Amino acid sequence: MIPSTHPLFWRDAALPFVELRQVLDGRDVSYAPHSHEEWSIGAILDGQSEFLCADRLHTVERGTLVMMNPDVVHACNPSQDSPWAYYMMHLNKEWLAALLREKNVIKTPNWQGSLLDTLVDKTLYEEFIMMCESLMSTALELDEKEQRVQHYFISLFTYLDNSMEPTKTQLPANKLYEVADYLNQYCLEETPINLVSAKFGFSTGYLVRAFKCHFNMTPHAYRLNRRVQLGQQALKKGKPIAEVAQAIGFSDQAHFQRVFKKRVAATPDQYRRSVSQA
Template identity: 70%
Template sequence: MTPSTHPIFWRSPDLPYVELRHVVDGREVSYAPHSHKEWSIGAILDGQSEFLCEGRLHQVEKGILVLMNPDAVHACHPCKDSPWSYYMMHLDKHWLASLLKSAGVRPELDWRDSRLDTLLASHFYQDFVSLCRSLMSSQLTSIEKDASLKKYFVRLFEYLDHVVEAEKTLLPPNRLYQVADYLNQHCLEDRSIDLISDEFGFSTGYLVRAFKRHFNMTPHAYRLNRRVQLGQQALKAGQAISEVAQAVGFSDQAHFQRVFKQRVAATPNQYRRSMFTDQKAPLGKV
């Protein structure tokens, strides 16, 4: 039996656009600032936590949904002496954008960020918890799970897009995004931050301060975060942890495991093995 302190991951080869994590006892969990390529939604099942998203600090507790856009830097720390349990779901943004367009919720096929960090709405909260339980159930087919996911997120985004201002205020170009893109594209390189700063016309001190202020992490931490993301993809594909550590730019397996756990709240082995995976009811078969 999986210890209650270990996260349980669910994913299915028939529904590759979704991944679900359930933490039963997360009192010792603390996430360093990190981001995901997917759109993410979580339900607080028990306890209280401070939730930092894009520099905005929230106090969240049971009954609240948290929402995170792709690449939005966020962090979470349980309050002292508080229990801490939650579901966290990650959805491929291209799948979600396609669903919203086909359902007539949005006119465009390109992804557009949602505009809330948290949502306090009991019916959406309860339905999301029920959805998570359904995904982890062995009693439902992949067709049924796929239908439930689509139905829920169509309703959710109809609500989110209605209650939030539709007009998006554009910001002027920011060269820090060029640095972030460089770090994403060259995350496996160990080029010094001094040289990167010079290439983009910044002093090192200014770049580190400005980058941390804007992205809530230093350039070095941002590069590590991207390596962890690549490591997650490789672990999903079944590669050995030692091979993954080397492939994503870590000098040894211990360093990889330490950095990975800080950002995922699970060791690489827990991430790879502590999961439910549907095998009995493939999509398209009853």
């Protein structure tokens, strides 16, 4: 039997756009600031926690939904001496945008970020939990699970519509975005940050300060975060942990384990397992 302190993951290759995590006893969970490529939503099931999203700090508790846009740095950790349980779901933003456009919830086929970090709404909260329980259930067929996911997010984003506005299609002129793009593309290389700084015409000290101010991560942490994302993709495909660690630039598997757990709050082995495969 899996201990209640261990996270449970649900995913299925037939529904590749959604991944769900359940934590029943997260009192000892500790997240380092990190980000995801997907749009994310979670429900606090028990206890109280601090939710940092970009530069905004919230205290959240049972009955609260939390939402994170793709690539936004965040961290959610339990308050001291508080029990903590939650569901967290990650959705492919292209799939979500296509669904919402098809149902006329949004007018553009491009992804639009949600503007709320938190939401307290009894109906939407309870319906989210029911949807999560449906995914975890072995009694439902995949097509029924997909329908329930679609129905929920059509309802949620219809509710959020008044708080949504189109995002700009072009980034403001800022050379830091070029640095971030470089770190994404070449995250597997060990290029020293001083050489990255020189490549883009910055001093090392200025780049580290400005990058952290803009992205809420140092360039080094940003690069590690991208490596972890690549590691998650490989682990979901069932690749051996040692092979994944080496492929994403960790010669020491123990180092990979530490970096991964700080950002995912699960070991690579825990993450690789899915209750849908049980």
